[in-house]
Amino acid sequence: MSSQAARLYILLSIAAALITMGLKFGAYQLTYSVGLFSDVAESSVNLIAALAAFGALTVAAQPPDKEHTFGHSKAEYFSSGLEGLLILVAAISIAITAIPRLMDPQPIAELELGLGLSIIASLVNAGVAWILLRAGKRLRSITLRADAQHLLTDVWTSVGVVAGLIIVKLTGWLILDPIMALLVAVHIVLVAIKLIRETIAGLMDSALPESDQAVIRATLTAYQAQGIVFHALRTRVAGARNFVSFHVLVPGNWTVQKGHELCDTLEQSIMTALPGTHVMTHLEPIEDPVSWEDAELDRSHHP
Numbered sequence: 523m524s525s526q527a528a529r530l531y532i533l534l535s536i537a538a539a540l541i542t543m544g545l546k547f548g549a550y551q552l553t554y555s556v557g558l559f560s561d562v563a564e565s566s567v568n569l570i571a572a573l574a575a576f577g578a579l580t581v582a583a584q585p586p587d588k589e590h591t592f593g594h595s596k597a598e599y600f601s602s603g604l605e606g607l608l609i610l611v612a613a614i615s616i617a618i619t620a621i622p623r624l625m626d627p628q629p630i631a632e633l634e635l636g637l638g639l640s641i642i643a644s645l646v647n648a649g650v651a652w653i654l655l656r657a658g659k660r661l662r663s664i665t666l667r668a669d670a671q672h673l674l675t676d677v678w679t680s681v682g683v684v685a686g687l688i689i690v691k692l693t694g695w696l697i698l699d700p701i702m703a704l705l706v707a708v709h710i711v712l713v714a715i716k717l718i719r720e721t722i723a724g725l726m727d728s729a730l731p732e733s734d735q736a737v738i739r740a741t742l743t744a745y746q747a748q749g750i751v752f753h754a755l756r757t758r759v760a761g762a763r764n765f766v767s768f769h770v771l772v773p774g775n776w777t778v779q780k781g782h783e784l785c786d787t788l789e790q791s792i793m794t795a796l797p798g799t800h801v802m803t804h805l806e807p808i809e810d811p812v813s814w815e816d817a818e819l820d821r822s823h824h825p
Contacts, residue, residue, distance in 0.1 A: 539569035605718035627696035774807035
């Protein structure tokens with residue numbers, strides 16, 4: 523359900539990319555500023571990335587099947603990784619365009635109108651980024667968060683470019699235009715590296731954040747006073763879904779029904795506290811030495 527909702531937000535991102543790309547291309551055509559060209563390149567990447575995100579979320583929304591019994595939620599990581607790579611491509615294209623201008627600065631025409639179009643495009647991006655960031659946190663979607671971060675990068679790109687062009691207008695220092703473009707390129711490279719690292723971490727089945735693990739441990743601690751022991755706690759994140767597994771050790775004279783009801787209660791408690799979590803428990807008799815042989819599997823203190 524969360525992937526389906528996320529796709530609606532990505533459609534908003536696609537619409538925003540089309541609008542801002544048109545506005546910024548118009549600004550570049552008016553001014554031929556290499557700084558504004560960097561803005562156009564960034565918006566072009568936004569459009570491609572939003573289309574890729576929509577495709578990834580479409581795959582992630584598919585239910586589990588015979589080949590993918592845990593679902594398709596990891597498809598989101600392909601989108602965030604692609605977005606990081608596309609940002610790097612944008613940075614390279616900006617640098618290729620800006621470096622020759624360092625050697626031969628060019629005058630900028632129709633600066634006021636070009637800046638006006640760029641500012642309007644930035645306001646559109648800022649509004650959409652704010653919406654996507656909130657939705658990404660609520661839906662636990664790395665794709666929406668990545669797209670929002672990319673749009674925010676675009677906003678800061680535009681702020682830097684506009685500030686540089688205003689200084690050019692006031693001082694006549696034409697070389698500031700390519701310098702600002704190169705600074706923008708460096709900034710978005712750093713954003714791209716962050717996105718790629720987050721994607722790799724997700725594909726490597728990283729554990730839940732320590733704050734989420736603390737919620738799980740607090741839920742289990744409430745039952746330890748009853749003589750119940752827990753170990754082999756393991757967690758992983760896969761896109762918008764969390765997976766948690768642990769062993770539940772209870773007195774051997776418990777009935778199967780009583781143990782089953784306890785496990786159901788524990789699973790529901792954790793899923794309520796951490797929406798989007800799939801919990802798997804394994805019931806064992808506490809008196810059996812074999813039950814303790816897998817205690818080393820416990821990763822509750824190793825995020």
